Amino acid sequence: MLHLKEYLPGLKQGMALDVGTRFGEFAFTLVEAMPEGSRIIGMDCEPETVAQAREKSAGKGVEFMVGDAAHMDFEDGVFELVAISNTLHHIEDYGAVLDEMLRVLRPGGYFMVNEMFSDNQNEAQQTHFEQHTLEAKLDMLSGGFQRPTWKKNEIVDILKRLPLTDVRMVELLEESKMDGKLAEKNAKLVAAVEKKAAGTPDFQTLLDEARHIQARCEKTGIQRCTQLVYIGKKA
Template identity: 25%
Template sequence: MKQLQQFFQDKTVHTLLDVGTGSGSFITVLKETFKHTRFTGIDPDMPSLEEAAKAHPDAEFKSMTGGQLEFPDSTFDAASISMAMHHLPNVQQTFKEMQRIVKPGGWIIINELFSNNLNAAQEVHKSMHHFRSTIDRLNGVCHNETFTREEILHHIEKAGLKICETFNQQKPHQEPSPEEITERKEKLTEMLNQVKDKPEYNELKQQIPEIEKALKQHGFQMATRVVVVAKVLKD
């Protein structure tokens, strides 16, 4: 992310906590900007943390949730959260915790996909994402539908953070092959089979051919993400 590199080119970040790190993919991105930073990643999912540790043996990983960070106040120079806001049971509680563990005047970086102003191929991605989020919720997993860009910025400002930089990021459009379309359909069917005993099963089943048709017609593109750099204001 060139914009991120430009913003932080004259700023020092020795330590950074990545919240909801998953397999550590955002740490990979952040390392392009923060060459000499010590990274810590947290996530409640142990298999994902094991993958992250393999990808980043120079970082530290711990199992915990964003709503209850087990670190002292003002531990890190910065914190980040990527593609995870829509997984949070309480967005404001997580932002509160992130601010607590970041030093005064430090930084919080948010990278989150949004649901509005998308093209047809991105709408395909959104429909697939919302299908999965519905399945997760039926299974008791916190997975909300995506926020609009305005809702994301509102959450950040509501938390008392000062927004210093925002920019959008897009991945390229893809024309999936017939094999890739079949593979995506099979993944949707596999997810659907997790809720065979739920009353919503038949309604969700009808969505799969609709998604398949849209995928053939429009292709696939990840929904646009907004990247926000916010400053922590506290005494």
């Protein structure tokens, strides 16, 4: 896990926001990075997810709230740090969300995006990429929204239009315990296809894809794709 303090010189006590927080995994990293006395908020659009996060994470220093990241109920410039982690590809109009994150960030505050990418991965990571791609297809069938994983340069192209200074890019590898969770999900891929895609025209194709990925995992193992951490300061 990235030790964020190293990349956030001069970070002041204040409020930090994690957009699309789910159960607060990245928000807890912000707790460690922010100066003592700061307030860390994890925001997600799903009320059920927020309720579960509050229940599971009580006492860990994060406040959870339901909110629309494209239309936040915060005044301009109130946050010392805003972040979004492995959520950008789930957002159809990600430009509106990035602009809104910039609006609520104070001038000189830190803007952070953490997003896994698909290129230049080892064999085990390529297995994760293929698994994630299948999960994106199943998510779309279930009414959700999820793009296939971007390449590194595609993420940079999305972000470089933002008016940020002192930009730093760091590649991040998750702790190995995360790979065990990916392996557990891999073992359930066929069941996931049978649940979410049964009766659809692509059912057999998706089923074959799931079996191929499981066979690949047996051969290569599975490791989380490398992530790009993109950090800059609001001009």
